[in-house]
Amino acid sequence: MPIDTRTQAGPSPQAIAMRLVRGFQMSRAVHAAVELRVPDMLGGGARTFAEVARATGTDADRMRRLLRLLASLDVVRDLGEGRFELTPVGDCLRADVPRSVRAFALLNGEFWPAYGSLIDCIVRGGMPTSSSMRKRASPPTSASIRSRQPSSTTP
Numbered sequence: 001m002p003i004d005t006r007t008q009a010g011p012s013p014q015a016i017a018m019r020l021v022r023g024f025q026m027s028r029a030v031h032a033a034v035e036l037r038v039p040d041m042l043g044g045g046a047r048t049f050a051e052v053a054r055a056t057g058t059d060a061d062r063m064r065r066l067l068r069l070l071a072s073l074d075v076v077r078d079l080g081e082g083r084f085e086l087t088p089v090g091d092c093l094r095a096d097v098p099r100s101v102r103a104f105a106l107l108n109g110e111f112w113p114a115y116g117s118l119i120d121c122i123v124r125g126g127m128p129t130s131s132s133m134r135k136r137a138s139p140p141t142s143a144s145i146r147s148r149q150p151s152s153t154t155p
Contacts, residue, residue, distance in 0.1 A: 024115075029069045030093065031109035034102050038067075039086060039093040042076060046085035 011019075033039060036056045041047060047055075053063035064082065071078040075090040086094075093102050 025069075026073055027108060028112070029066060029073065030075065030105055031112075032066060033070055033075065034093050034105040035109065037095070038070075039075070039090050039102070040095055042084065042086040042090065043094045043096070046079055046083045048082045049084065050082065052084070 036058065038052060038056065041052055041055050049064040049067050050060045052067065053060040056063065067076055067084045068078060070076045070090070071084065073089075074087050075093065076084045077087050078084055091097060092100060093105060094100055095102050
């Protein structure tokens with residue numbers, strides 16, 4: 001099918017397709033940020049990537065890269081000079097806000113191994129066969145996710 005080159009309102013089909021292709025990267029970045037409690041740390045105001053790295057026990061340069069990726073997703077805002085602040089989107093990922101989606105972000109991250117073996121499941125049928133899924137004794141429950149974040153509410 002030829003590419004439609006007519007002018008249209010909104011994103012082009014290619015831009016939409018690229019967003020779909022990059023979806024797993026976005027999801028993994030948000031999951032990593034939530035798992036490390038980055039939105040909670042930035043909830044009190046802007047901090048430098050080095051401060052966030054120290055607080056999370058992570059490498060400063062890698063944290064800077066994660067924060068820059070999160071800025072491209074509108075989760076944080078890059079203020080320059082290594083400082084970042086939370087956006088309204090990022091605020092929804094905090095543990096202490098009403099209607100937080102933090103628990104869902106954590107739960108979604110638990111499904112990564114299953115979706116990572118999706119092609120194998122489609123080709124061979126049945127359940128995921130990746131070693132990471134075989135090692136899991138049981139799938140995560142919403143209660144186990146909530147236990148990590150008792151103050152979260154569902155959307």
